[in-house]
Amino acid sequence: MRFAHLIAAASLVFGLSTPSYADEPPRRVVSFNVCADQLVLALAEPGQIAALSPNAADPAISVLAKEARGFKQVGRTAETIAPLAPDLVLVGPWDRPLTQRMLHALGFRIVPVDLINDIDGALVQIRAIAALLGHPEKGAALEAEIAAARTRLAHARHPNGATALLVSNGGYAVGPASLASALMAEAGLRPPPGAPRGYGGYVPLEKLIELRPDYLVLPSVIEQPDGQGTLYLTHPALRALYPPARRIVLPARYTLCGGPALTAAFDYLADLVARLPAPTLN
Secondary structure, three states: OOHHHHHHHHHHHHOOOOOOOOOOOOOOEEEOOHHHHHHHHHHOOHHHEEEEOOOOOOOOOOOOHHHHOOOOEOOOOHHHHHHHOOOEEEEOOOOOHHHHHHHHHOOOOEEEOOOOOOHHHHHHHHHHHHHHHOOHHHHHHHHHHHHHHHHHHHHOOOOOOOEEEEEOHHHEEEOOOOHHHHHHHHOOOEOOOOOOOOOEEEOOHHHHHHHOOOEEEEOOOOOOOOOHHHHHHOOHHHHHHOOHHHEEEOOHHHOOOOOHHHHHHHHHHHHHHOOOOOOOOO
């Protein structure tokens, strides 16, 4: 069935008319993105939230998964969103393009929530979404919470001059143009000289051993290889250089999104860096 036919069919089924948007705050918000979910939960009134994304209650990628369970979750198609008649749909840059096209064609107001690569960008995003939802005071309160957590991390004991590299399955190392790297920098952990720049890149095992950061940062604990990607991270050479005390686990729920995740990330890192052994590898 052609895209135009899908739109026509959806319009007939749902009996939709194009919504009109006034300057007043939205009353029925649907979030179609896990980062937007957390911003909506923190910055909207509960009565404004019509539904959250399919991933909203996943604790692996959201710090507000528990709070999200109290709200309806949409599916991954426009057919699950349209009957809710939202006056605002928040989406991520790569969230199901076909679904976004259908929602656009049906006349729904769609606002993108961009990926965040640094702390300042996250704060700007909070202000923008808080204003969009009609609650700038909630944005200011969230910024204050983040600032307090950031200060706690700054005052935590840090290893002096420590280097660290976040490496995922298969040897992809996160570069400095990323939120994960920004969080590590706040914790006093810098990439070693010669590490990938920009958004990052693949680092052969031999190169990683040559770079020899003081700490290896992983998105999860990996004890046994369960595929080709994890073979890299469980190689005997890395096990010898990086026993558990020199492996930092930085879960994805802290590095995917800005917003409330920053408060949780700063407090998590404050506790973690205070317990790290001295950086003696280099």
